[in-house]
Amino acid sequence: MPLIEDVLASGTNLFDFLVRGGLADTRRTPSTIIAEGPKQTVHRYTEQVPVEGPPVLLVPPLGAPAVCMDLRRGCSLAEHLVLSGRPTYLVDYGPMAFEDRAHGLEFWIRDVLPAAIRAVSEDRGGEPVQLVGWCLGGLFSLLTTAAFAELPVSAVAMIASPVDLSKVRLADPLRLLGKVTGGQVVGTALRTLGTVPANLVSLAFKTTALSTYLRKPLTVFKYSADRDALAHIEAVDDMMRNMYGYPGRAIAQAYHRLVRANELATGRVEGPTRTVHLSDVRVPVMNIAGDSDVLAPEAATHHVVRVLPNAPEVRLHTAPGGHLGVLTGRTAAETTWTYLDSFLDES
Known part of the structure; x- marks a missing residue:
């Protein structure tokens, strides 16, 4: 039988979680804006310990708010890097509106990230920048580095960034639909919508972990005595309620170029005005897969080693967690962030 103290603690935790809220410490790591431009605000996180080494720029994906890099105190990659003494920066795209379609x-790749990289480098007296991107943010980092060799980039660390989309089984229905219709159905729908609204992005993200959401009541009850576990669920739920929309053109390109044509897996991506060759990447690269990630499974993520023949080093790791959990889950500090620290220290 559970002790009366455990029963009381569970009751208090559940009341706070379900009624009062506020279990998660979601105070943002303090920062200052150093540069602004169209769809980009570059933040420098406030130093909390003496800093040294090259600057690190956190690169979020589209769809997710930039707070994915600063989820909650104790499970914040930004906070970890700051407390580790690294000069840490973030590029925030802000929400997407119809006019961004x-x-x-x-x-x-051409405008936002290069401008952010230059701003960070200039803020650190011209030092080269280490890029750390999650999901599409990692792919943006890799493609930008490949496209613009003159940029001051010294390393690219990717977390849950799928390179071979044929290995993402969740995308099989979209590929089949595209094969049958020549991509017209999805393409027409996206042109009609103009943007993919934030609520649909949130719903789509939840659908990728449908079993987790269906089990949520049981999970909450199971961890009712674990206040930190409930706090993490609360922080993730808050982020999911505040997802951003996708510009219609960007998501259409992702569908046609990355999902249907699987161009990244070939190491060559056709842009509107030029072809980007991943063989032009000549800095160390790392990609970390989540062992239960259905959006970026290990086979899709680790394929990156096959398309970077001229990178001096390509590190591959697998850590516990799904798509978000591998970035900022409760075990990330002992796994993903440890791999990241070693890579940044040695690159």
């Missing part, structure tokens, strides 16, 4: 993937 014409922005394609090339906008982030």
